[in-house]
Amino acid sequence: MTKKLEVISPVDGSLYAERELADERAAGALLQSAKKAQKAWSKVPLEERAHLCTRFVDAFCAMKDEIVPELAWQMGRPVAFGAGEVAGFEERARAMIGLAEEALAPYVPPAKDGFTRYIQRAPLGVVLTISAWNYPYLIAVNSIVPALMAGNSVVLKMSHQTPLCAERLALAMEKAGAPDGIFQIVHMDHVTTAKAIAHPEVNYVAFTGSVSGGAAIERAATGRFIGVGLELGGKDPAYVRADANLTHAVEGLVDGAFFNSGQSCCGIERIYVHEKVYGDFIEAFENLTRQYVLGDPLDPETTLGPMVRPGAAEFVRGQISDAVRAGARSLIDEAEFPASRPGTAYLSPHVLTDVTHKMSLMRDETFGPAVGIMKVTSDEDALQLMNDSPYGLTASIWTEDEEAAIRLGDGIDTGTVFMNRCDYLDPYLAWTGVKDSGHGCTLSPFGYEALTRPKSYHLRTKT
Incomplete structure (x- = not known):
């Protein structure tokens, strides 16, 4: 029997939405398609990636009138303030698009006769973003846009409280004309999510949630030697x-x-x-x-x-x-x-x-x-x-x-x-925490570091 998630609205306690949950096989197939798509996407010039991400932001903002009441029904945000999340999404996304050229530029050390040397920022592969419900769009955009700009593909697992937010983002990406597979959404339970993190096709996990949730993410990633970004709240x-x-x-x-x-x-x-x-x-x-x-x-x-x-x-x-x-x-x-x-x-x-x-x-x-x-x-x-x-x-x-x-x-x-x-x-400053607030960094030029890896080129030009 297919498992389902149920969204119980805080507005009146009613069942607002139902969605099927992917099983391990379906999630694995999706991750494999993301890996395949990423290899082609990583070869797309940065300027073209920026154009796609800009169209994505434009398409998302154009849906504001639908997004605001959906947020209210899913997590209780008053419609008087819902448009603020759309505006914040746009601000962060456009900032990270604008910072990409600087953040992803190769580092070139002092010249050395007979050699060409530089460090390139290479994409990691598949980024799994696990986003919380309290600011579903603002949290998700922190990793989605820079990950795509850096040449990664993205798989988004949204909180079970706000699955329609993931679907809005997928629709915006479709309207932007994104290549198949570079951005996908999936609804999974905790067990399947843990197995997805352990899947060899996942190269980085961006998680926002509770301290206990962060601990579970780290356990699932044990032995994978992949990066894990954890934003776990505060006091x-x-x-x-x-x-x-x-x-x-x-x-x-x-x-x-x-x-x-x-x-x-x-x-x-x-x-x-x-x-x-x-x-x-x-x-x-x-x-x-x-x-x-x-x-x-x-x-x-x-x-x-x-x-x-x-x-x-x-x-x-x-x-x-x-x-x-x-x-x-x-x-x-x-x-x-x-x-x-x-x-x-x-x-x-x-x-x-x-x-x-x-x-x-x-x-x-x-x-x-x-x-x-x-x-x-x-x-x-x-x-x-x-x-x-x-x-x-x-x-x-x-x-x-x-x-x-x-x-x-x-x-x-x-x-x-x-x-x-x-x-x-x-968005121009690093978003990061210490102690039980987690580790890692999003936003600013530093936010690109976790979503890429340094790759050194050491070329002898005189023999």
């Missing part, structure tokens, strides 16, 4: 210094904590505020949070949609309850948001004070609309607390003193340091 901190522009800090951090219902790997999950501005910050943060409209993501007035599934909302409720029992104070009454109901995916935003690092809310990834805020007395105090985490994806510092931000940033164990902003990926 991202923010520090509001005494000299911060409080209005700007509050606006940025409320959005950073609650956008996408807090379901962002680089969303703000813990905030440290200098004691001199703590009271004013808390009051303003609480007031702005109350302005969210929780409800049906298909309603254009909604600014906070449901979480991806009821179980995810219950996990966050559990963290909040445990923190309150341990002495935390919850500033937002859930009753203020009538749509927030236990047993559903709808959860109001939560702001907690009097928190400590003994609480799960301040240690473990929440991935929901809840944030803890602590008072600190100094930069040193804030720095120690920001580093007191198994994660290290981003950290943001809110201050009018750039030198202080750099000094603090130098001491934070993180992949990205922000000053006066948060929860954003700049």
